[in-house]
Structure formats: structure tokens, C-alpha cells
Amino acid sequence: MERRKFLQQGTLAGIGSLAFGAATANSVTADSTLQEKGKPFNLDYAPHSGMFKNSAGESFLDQIRFMYDQGFRSLEDNGMMGRSKDEQEKVAQLMSKLGMRMGVFVIDAGDNWKVSLATGKQEFKDRFVEVCNKAVEVAKRVNAKWMTVVPGYFERNLPIGVQTGNVIDALRLGSDILAKHNLTMVLEPLSDNPDLFLRTADQTYMICRAVNSPACKILYDIYHMQRNTGQLIPNMDWCWSEIAYIQIGDNPGRKEPTSGEINYKNIFKYLHKKGFKGVLGMEHGNAKPGKEGEEALIKAYRESDNFL
Template structure:
């Protein structure tokens, strides 16, 4: 099949899915017409369950609904735990709709919540290698490029410097597996637990620089960084060369933009002004419940995103 024929057929298929979704939405009691617009200026990625009241429990149907609302990406932390058939179906749906797959968590056994890569123990290095190899196959099925890695908890029997060296060595081994496939592990600094080793932008930036691979970069989760250090826009600039992926969540509450103290209008405008073409994962909950809560979430993103094109004078 010629490339132009393939693209043409994909667009037709995507249009059919979109038409079907809008028609189904029209049968319901909620009016989504005012929110169903062209794609957003930035590429926001929702996750399974975020639109379940409109799309149902089936993630595929949620994807179709979100596409009709202008979203063009998803992320799915638990992708590695889905069946091979589900992974393929999600990938095929995204391809038909012209959407992108964001991050999934590269680890299959939640070992990152325990003392792990920081310890330098071979058992964790072996698990890292195993999971990276499996992640390559998962990425092929669902069309992913980015995958989340968290090094683990602080190992208090070792100095910070030894732990850092252990993490760098382990990540280099993982990068060797991913790099030939053009895949990228993105390191997420977190605020959930003070025992976690990776917590700050400068720390993550330094590790990425030390690993020195295009397959090891920084996942800048703005909710976690607001809690740990603040100064979001300045730190975005400082870590820009190592940051191919962002995640969103207002603080406090970890819900959509506009529900907390963070000025996402200005943050989005700054990221957009730097020419960012990557994905921003909607790594948060819904402030409201039911269909009304989902529509409020979409409106919050429209309000913040429209600010990029129409800032106040």
C-alpha cells in the first residue's frame, strides 16, 4: 500500500470513529458541543477512567470520546499489566485516530517503591534489564516512545554519592536496551514519600547528564515539583535540554488546572512559547464527580489552553 493511500484510509477511519462518538454523545443528556473543538494548542494526554462517565468502562470508548473533545494523546501507567490483545487494540485505535501514546510505567512489579537501584544490588539491576526488554515489546504494540522510571527509595546504609553512582550505572544498562529502538525512559522525581531517592529537578538533571543517553531523560511532573521545590517556570528553563515530557496536576488536591494554587495558564504559555511539541500527561484526578465533573475538567483545559492564543493585553 502506498503511504498516501495509508494516510488517507487512516484519516477516513479516524473521521468515522469521531462521527460515531459525537453521535453517541448527542444521545445523552449532557451537551458537549461547546467543548468539542479543534485540537488543543498543547498536546494533553488523559488516562483510563478520566472520562468513564461519558465513554464507559472500556478505555477504547473513552479514547474515542476524548478525541471528539480535542484530546490527541493518552498515557497509561499500567500498560505493561494489560493483555497483549488490549495493548494492540489500544495501539490500533490511537493510530486510526491520529493520536499519540504517552508514558507507561516501565516496571512490572512496583519494585521502585522499595530500596532498589540506589542499593546497587544485582537483583534490582537484573529486574531493570528484564523490564526494559519487556517494555520494548509493549511499546511496539501500543505505539509508545516514553516510559516512566523511578529509581526507588533512599538506601540509608550508603552515602548519597554512592547511591547516585548506583542509579547512574543501572540507568546506563537500561538505556543500552532502549536506545536501539528509539525509546526513552523518563525519570520521575516524586513527592509522595520522603524516603524516595529522586525528588528534585537539579538532581534529576544531573543524573540524566551523567547517563549521557538520548534514552534517559527527565519527566517533569509539575505537581510533584511544586510540592518539593516550587519555582516551576525557572526550573523548566534550567532542565529544558533534558525534559521531553511533562505531567500536570494542580496543588493542593492533585486535580485539573484551576483547582489549586498553580497558575497553569502562565505555565502552559511559557512551555508553548518555547516551541514544545511533546506530550503533557494529565496525571491527576477529577475535582468534580460524574459527567459534570468530566465536563468541568475539559472546560478547565480549554480555558487554560485558549489563554495561549489569546493572552490578556
């Protein structure tokens, strides 16, 4: 064989081999993606209504089916108490069929932030007891265990110790109701504005210890705690015995993991090592619009959940 022909044939063979190798690699990657798509995550992340509406449509039930198909095994719905009894029952039936858990819904006392338990006013305590009783019925209907509680605004004309005592008294009333049904209120310290009474995990820890009930624990929202205090993992460690529920959101922006400054892969690894078996609510928006943004959100969770 002439040397020129030999080199040409060798080059063509090499190119063919490279092309086959690339195609095989792409095929393996595609197969891995397909296998990963419906695989449950290492931790139990809970999306909410509307998060995947571009992919699943406007129907809440279809969105829940889509969540399950993507590997999510829990759901949270802050506005569950505002849904009709019929819709609540349909949601519960579908989730039971799929084997999904219900995360938090909000114990809604109207304008939660302004109905302040820090005031000590009887009208606010009465309203809180009333909605706790209603929340029990909703929780039974949708198989929920946790309900979010926000004590409301500061009462600026009272010393902080007196305000704290007022909040503890009110929460004891609610805890007495919920404990009978093995339900748990989770107190959420927030960063939305400086008028809110409950601000930090350690403050919430102190209140939970004072209430002294299995029905009163901490909702540790990582987004809010990053804004208010930082030191996310040390604060979780210090308050661990009182943390019953965790929510997610990157900062700045309150979007999915990888969109901001928080190292969520490291936090998820920490929670897995701690043996956390609870729900992690996806309490955030989507960093990008449309169906592409929803796909990017799922990918971000797959990347951040890959810590083993």
C-alpha cells in the same frame, strides 16, 4: 398617536430588541462552545483511563474515542504493561486510526519504589534490565516512545554520592537497551514520601547528564515539583535540555488546572513559547464527581489552554 401609547409601544419594542439580542448572544456562545468541543488543543494533553468513564462508559476503547471527540490527541496509560497483548493491540489500532499519540507507560519492576536502584544490588539491576526488555516489546506494540522510570527508595546506610553512582550505573544498562530502539525512559522525581531517592528536577538533570544517553531524560511532573521545590518555570528553564515529557496536576489535591494554586495558563503559555511539542500527561484526578465533574475538567483545560 397618544403619548401614553407611543411610550408603551416604544418600551415593548425595546424589550423585544433586548430579548432578541440576548438570544443572539446565547446562540453565538452556544455555537462557539460546539465549535470548540472537538477542536484540538494548542498543546498536546493526554488523559488516562477512567478519567471520562461517566461520559464514555467503562470500555477503555470508548473512553479513547470520547477523548478524541473532545479534542485530545494523546493518551497515557501507566498500567499498559499490565494489560493483555490483545487489549494493547486494540488500543494501538484505535489510536492509529484516530491519529493519536501514545504517552508514557510505567516500566514496572514490581513494587517500583522499593526495588531500589540506589542500593547497587545486582538482583535489582538484573530485574531492571529484564523489565526494560519487556517494555521494548510493549512499546513497539502500542507505538509508544516514552516510559516512566522511578529509581526507588533511598538506601540509608550508603552515602548519597554512592547511591547516585549506583542509580547512574543501572540507568546506563537500561538506556543501552532502549536506545537501540529509539525509545526513551523518563525519570520522574516524586513528592509522595520522603523515602524516595529522586526528589528534584536538578538532581534528575545531574543524573541524566551523567548517564549521557538520548534514552534517559526527565519527566517533569508539575504537581510534584510544586510540592518539592516550587519555582516551576525557572526549574524548567535550567533543566530544559533534559526534559522530554511533562505531567500536570494542580496543588493541593492533584486535580485538574484551576482547582488549586498553580497558574497553569501561564505555564502553558511558557511551554508553547518554548516550542514544546511533546505530550503533557494529565496525571491527576477529577476535582468534582460524575459526568458534571468530567465536563468541568474539560472546561478547565479549555480555559487554561486559551493563552494565545
